[in-house]
Amino acid sequence: MPRTDAPGTDVAVVDLTGVSVRYGPAGQPVTALEGVDLRIxxxxxxxxxxxxxxxxxxxxxxxxxxxRPAAGTALVxxxxxxxxxxxGVVFQQPRLFPWRTVGGNLGFALGRLGVPRAERADRIAELLDRVGLPGTADRRTWELSGGQQQRVALARALAAEPxxxxxxxxxxxxxxxxxxxxxxxxxxxxxxxxxxxxxxxxxxxxxxxxxxxxxxxxxxxxxxxxxxxxxxxxxxxxxxxxxxxxxxxxxxxxxxxxxxxx
Ligand SMILES: Nc1ncnc2c1ncn2[C@@H]1O[C@H](COP(=O)(O)OP(=O)(O)OP(=O)(O)O)[C@@H](O)[C@H]1O
Ligand SMILES: [Mg+2]
Structure with a gap:
């Protein structure tokens, strides 16, 4: 497989060279990835x-x-x-804090980003609008469907504008x-x-x-x-x-x- 370089010479945001990932015991590893090269x-x-x-x-x-790769180098x-x-990461599963409300989950993320408390409610409302969940800030995450929870996870990732x-x-x-x-x-x-x-x-x-x-x-x-x-x-x-x-x-x-x- 040739390197997956894109045209142009800009600095790579992601640069993987020969990356291998193995799981399991050293004697019988599962090779999840072998020699992956990727520049983005x-x-x-x-x-x-x-x-x-x-x-x-x-x-x-x-x-x-x-x-951490078992072989090769990964740079961001x-x-x-x-x-x-x-x-910012959105996983296959939403991974929200179940003891916090929807707004609480987003507020926690915004707090970690240093957004002042007084500004958080507005930001939360705006993020929830963006993912099509307006007015849900006070809902418990377990009251939401799986797809709705995933949208909260997306809103959380977008909060940082990563x-x-x-x-x-x-x-x-x-x-x-x-x-x-x-x-x-x-x-x-x-x-x-x-x-x-x-x-x-x-x-x-x-x-x-x-x-x-x-x-x-x-x-x-x-x-x-x-x-x-x-x-x-x-x-x-x-x-x-x-x-x-x-x-x-x-x-x-x-x-x-x-x-x-x-
Ligand atoms: N924590 C782990 N321990 C042991 N094996 C693992 C672990 N995570 C993944 N694997 C194995 O590594 C391989 C790649 O898994 P991975 O989750 O990266 O695949 P995927 O392409 O994301 O699959 P899917 O489309 O089902 O999400 C699989 O054989 C999987 O069983
Ligand atoms: Mg997967």
């Missing part, structure tokens, strides 16, 4: 697709600083990533309409703020809609086997409905689907 430049929206167990979450965990903006410092956003199948549990709405929200937001995003999905449609390029992974051992640049217009004010209906969109989705089938 500022403002790129890179999507990972691949079968269950091919190491997508493991790769995100390395970039987030939760996992030139430094070894540390949890919490490197990026330069790097790592998202692990964030919309998998949502109904189709909410999913489309949030796809458009993330697309617009990333475009407007110039956020660098590494995003995992099983959906070719989602990958083509969001990605500036898509990396296709395979399992045993987990590795990147193909790369598909997506040349669609990514400006924040694109008409997304027209884009979804365009022949170019269908062509890219078809091509990615065929690549994913291998």
């Amino acid at each position: 430049r500022a403002g790129e929206f890179v999507v990972l697709v691949g079968p269950s167990g091919c190491g997508k979450t493991s790769l995100l965990r390395v970039v987030a600083g939760f996992e 903006r030139g430094a070894v990533p540390r949890p919490g410092a490197a990026a 330069g790097l956003l790592l998202m692990d199948e964030p919309f998998a549990a949502l109904d189709a309409l909410t999913r489309e709405r949030l796809q458009e929200e993330v697309r617009t937001l990333a475009g407007r703020l110039g956020t660098t995003v590494l995003f995992v999905t099983h959906s070719a449609e989602e990958a083509v809609l969001l990605g500036s390029r898509v990396l296709v992974m395979a399992a045993d051992p987990g590795r990147v086997v193909a790369e598909l640049p997506i040349g669609l217009d990514r400006s924040p004010d694109t008409d997304v409905s027209a884009l979804r209906a365009s022949p170019e969109f269908a062509r890219l989705r078809g091509r990615l689907t065929r690549t994913m089938r291998g």
